[in-house]
Amino acid sequence: MNPLDILRTQGLGLLAAIREAGDSDLLRATFSASQLVRYRRAAEMLHRAPLARQRLAQASLERILVITKHARGLRHGDRYALLAELALLDGSIDDIDLKARDIVRARNAGNGPNLGRRAVRGGKTTDTNGNRTFTVTGPERDIKRLLSTLDARARSLRAQDTALTYEQAMYDALMTSTGPAPYSLMPQVIIPLPDWLRLRSHDGDETIFAATDGTTVTGAELVSGLMADDHVAVLYEPLVGPVNAYRAQRHANSKQRLIIEGRDLMCQWPGCTTPATECQMHHVTAWKHGGNTNLDGLVALCRKHNGRNDDSPDRPPRNGRIDIGDDGSVYWSRGDTVRRNNHPLLDKSGRAVAKRVPQ
Incomplete structure (x- = not known):
């Protein structure tokens, strides 16, 4: 069969295969994360619409994606019945797109604008020219x-x-x-602790370090003269993580957030680019399961992925869960599948810098 014929007629089979494959390495090597979101949405919708599946048995992938997208836009009524109706549309993909949009818009017209969808979505990905889109x-x-x-x-x-x-x-x-809104950037300067300096104790709001020459030095003394007043210095010990923060209640305090933002830089869920300043502080061991609000048990996760995380490791995996390895690295796992957020910027995070300090 000609490859174009496969693309033109085997869309339904491809979506069914994607749905059955779950989160396999093969899929991630073949499609982008945004593509998989679109494909899985369409596959789940078609799974519940047998009449639409019958009518789309020889449809192209793009045609299926267009009509499922518009069917999801129906605000009131049976989306699956509408999907079967849209499956009868003919013409080019662009023609079907316009026809389906008009049909759904007419069905929604009596309800006025959907103000619940009003939104400004900020771009999280910077292109090669240093630009973003919203x-x-x-x-x-x-x-x-x-x-x-x-x-x-x-x-x-x-x-x-x-x-x-x-x-x-x-x-x-x-x-x-x-005009751009006022935006104040506060740099964090990460100082890996050398092998001859180790954390000794906390004294009030200060951290005391012991040197190999038998003397002690405070964190403030260590960075005095090195940092300008408008910088924040965050101290790290290799493999242990940041220091000079304390146990809070359920939610991380401002000091813990500041340290974690420098340590993690962005959401730790694989493929996510949400900056840590916009993230929630996720308990790796859920608070309801006895987790502590300590730095070694908190990870930056965006609102979406914090909500999707499988908090109970004893239940069958659904979306996967974030965990921390013995070496301090953060990883996502679901069953036997293990992944990490491999964004290049994370190589400059406090977590990565601390791991590179010689032992």
Whole structure:
């Protein structure tokens, strides 16, 4: 069979295979994480819609993805019946996309705009040029009004500078109308402790270190003169983790958050790029199961992955769980599958720096 024929007619079989494969290494080596999210959503929906499956038996993958996407957008009524209806649409993929959108929009029209979907989604991934993208979703009239205002300003900017593209002028118009919000960056400087210096004790809010020459030194003395007033120095011991933080109640205190943000840098769930400053402090051993709010048992996880984590290791695995290895590394596991967040930036995290210090 011609490869194009496979793509054109075997979409249903591919989605069924993806659903059955779970979270295999083969899938992750073949598809991106965002692709797998789309495919699994479509596969689960079709699994519950036998009539739609029958009508899409020889449909392409892209056609299936388009109609399942629009069927999920139905706010009231039977989505699976609508899916079977949309499965009868013909034409090109673009034609089906437009027809399905119009059908679902007409079904939703009597309910007014879905204000629950209004959102500004901030970009978390930086491209090779150092740029990020964010999206805005809202009622069509609000978005149209905003774009019309920016369009007028963009045209004025282009009249002043003919080298500007329309898209560049629209960005500049947005920045000049709202301006970037005040943003204060507080650097953390990670200082790996040398082999001759070891943590001795905590004294109030200070940490006491013992040197091999028999003397002691405080954390404040150790960094005095090295850091400017607008920096925060976080001290690490190899394999042990950050020091100078204490047990709190259920939620991490501000000092623990500060240290963990430098130690983890971002959500530790494989593939996630949410910065640690936007994460929750996850108990590796759940609080309800006796976990302590200590640094060696807390890991930065975004709200989504903290909620998905399988807190009970005794129950059958569903989404997988975050754990910490004997060497201090964080990993995700589900059954026999083990993965880590391998984002390149994590090589500069406090956790990684501490592991590189010679023993």
